[in-house]
Amino acid sequence: MDTVSETNVRPLRSLNLLSHREISELMETNAEVFRQFRQCALAVLNTDSQIDDAAEMLTRYADFNIEVVPQSRGLKLKIYNAPASSFVDGVMIRGIRDHLFAALRDIVYSHNKIAKSGEFDLQSSAGTTDAVFKVLRNADIVRPNQAPDLVVCWGGHSISRAEYDYSKRVGYELGLRGINIATGCGLGAMKGPMKGAAVGHAKQQLRDGRYMGISEPGIIASESPNPIVNELVILPDIEKRLEAFVRLAHCVVVFPGGAGTAEEVLYLISILMHSKNKNKPFPLIFAAPESSGLYFSSLNRFIRNTLGEEATRCYQIIIGQPDKVAREVKHGIERVHRFRRKTQEAYYFNWQIEIDRALQTPFIPTHENMAGLRLDRELPAAELAAQLRCAFSGIVAGNVKAFGIEQIAEKGPYQLRGDPAIMAELEQLLQQFVQQRRMKLGAGEYHPCYELQSG
CATH class of the missing domain: 3.30.1850.10 (MoCo carrier protein-like)
Structure with missing residues (x-):
């Protein structure tokens, strides 16, 4: 080197x-x-x-x-x-x-x-949110007197060239409409929208474009900041990072990804299914090129078969048509703008959305904690989504985080147990991620850091 x-x-x-x-x-x-x-x-x-x-x-x-x-x-x-x-x-x-x-x-x-x-009172929901806000304020991320214009883009760092080019084209269409971008700051679907938006902003002669990278210490080594990022902020843990995304976003667009993207989606669906958030606009769009349409049909099936039909109403799916994605984002942000004005809510930080305490509590992916997850169809859908989110968080840790990799080397694969129908759906989705090479970068054979068991 x-x-x-x-x-x-x-x-x-x-x-x-x-x-x-x-x-x-x-x-x-x-x-x-x-x-x-x-x-x-x-x-x-x-x-x-x-x-x-x-x-x-x-x-x-x-x-x-x-x-x-x-x-x-x-x-x-x-x-x-x-x-x-x-x-x-x-x-x-x-x-x-x-x-x-x-x-x-x-x-x-x-x-x-x-x-x-x-x-900060990190044992309370309000105290945790206050801590997230103050980290963002200290980094000059939250700024008053700016109309809503921030779309958070989620997606994998290990994606195909077609998926990368598509995310870049969507970013370009967003940039032409003056929309700013926040991502997890890494490669792939985190870099593409920023790169495209930078060109769109340049064409519109917008010189103050924001390309925000939001990370945390455990994940940044596997998702080093891409060179487009001009505002980097590192939250203390994954839960505060996810809350920062949701509190800052005026819309979320999800591109194809792997276990980390599934974790983010389930985290947000758990929030959107909370009874106190039913009437609060929060646009969520799944977007993929035509060659990857199967990705979201599979994820949509997994969500429907584990969380129920109501969960699928939290988002819309757009295949191809990057200009349509950008138009839907623009319309969604306009709805958010009207709602925030009507309720006199801040544009720069979504204080009103309810985030359950379970989603704010750091999940440490030890073998004991992974085995103790309750993957049970008897749980309310929002709670089951939160439990599934933890399962995917552990898989991410076992794939790329130093702590998780050390745990797997010492004790072998994580053991995940749950309802047979849920485990069958989980097995099918994870196997697709493996077959499509979405778990890790590189050409080597992927060795799962997990084992799934019914019961």
């Missing part, structure tokens, strides 16, 4: 000032926080990497290290053995430099304000 042996960088704009004490605590008194920052920093410096395995990336760059150096006029980072791809003529690329300091900003804020100070 080509590396740059040593370099020093200072922030340009993406970092609030840190005190000497904050820097000292980051570097000397909390090994876990520093480990988290080091891993996120390496991911940022591997922008556009084709590696989606955090452990593999850390092994490849075992000599990588980073120091935060306090100075009275600010701070600097001293970086050792950084990937050479993040430099041009010996100078770090500006966007990567911004992402690097955004990671530092968010990890320090989450540690000091959320984990350490006890400022």
